[in-house]
Amino acid sequence: MTAEARAKNIKVLIFDVDGVLTDGQIFVIPGSDGHGIEAKGFCAHDGLGISLGRMGGLRIGIITKRQSRTVAIRANDLKLEFVYQGQAHKMDAINEILAKTHIGISQLCYVGDDIIDLPVMRQCGLAIAPANARAEVKAIAHYVTPNRGGFGAGRDAIDFILSAQGTLQKVVEQYLDESSSNAATADVGVGNM
Template sequence: MNLDPAELAAIRARKIKVLVFDVDGVLTDGQLFFIPGEDGKGLEVKGFSAHDGLGISLARLGGLRVGIITKRNSQTVAIRARDLKLEFVYQGQAHKMHAMNEIASKAGVSLEQVAYVGDDIIDLPVLRVCGLAIATANARPQVKDVAHYITANPGGFGAGRDAIDYILSAQGTLDRAIKDYLDEENAAAAASDVGQGNM
């Protein structure tokens, strides 16, 4: 029996236990803003989508473990990762497979059980070996060529949420995760994505 690519991607999505995102161009729109300081150094500022943040809460409620791997080092990313209670946070990763292998080992899963969301060629080594390769709508052509699924929205504008909704839908847990998130008695949902920024 020959399955079409969409069916094969859904089969892959059902096996996912860990979801990992690139940051720039995936959880942000890829623009980098620098505010100069008196010491000659700059503060890097990025914009994140609230839809993605809520989606990461849904992902956890749906049973996924979530993390990021990024080449840059950024205090802004550290703050956002803390607010979202990300389990795996790897910054300064020029070769992302090192971090990906460590995440899989810590989580006790195979790479087949890991989904990765990327947008540029630095993500190719991971996308080529993970169980579910996801490209954002704004991804470079080389990334889209290896992706099993391409998000409807670009990075920084809901691409992360698209990836989460896709996986949870394939696993049949999206509706339950939404119900749990909206349950006033659910302590885990109440504590999720309570952003403090730099307060």
């Protein structure tokens, strides 16, 4: 089955975070209390893409092994439906998501970049790897994005799915429609400021 054919069936899209929605770098800034403050950079293209995906009917979330306040803030900004942090075995979270959404694993897309993502990617309906993914991950991916993680790979994945489903242009026009209240509030993040 082609990647496009697989994409037509996708209802839920789950991203890894580090190396997929970020470039994989983790900045630790020393705090005055002796603890570090973690900072990451996220791509605005991915954020807008998540809004488009949601408007196109996708249910979207993240699963990551790390625990990060930065990720929690960004997930809140993006209005992600599924947010799982501290997940050493990501299939546990996937099984929970499948139970909540009442879909089969063939209707789930997962975007990952490293070996921790392999168990999910081996089973899901559409496995996507960003351009900077490890070789083992690219080898099993159904689709490899043109852009690297943290530089639009998430948007590439969403555009690929919506394009295969024949809804990308419609969703873009809906987003641009000044009278659409959904579009006006789709990606208004505040960064918890």
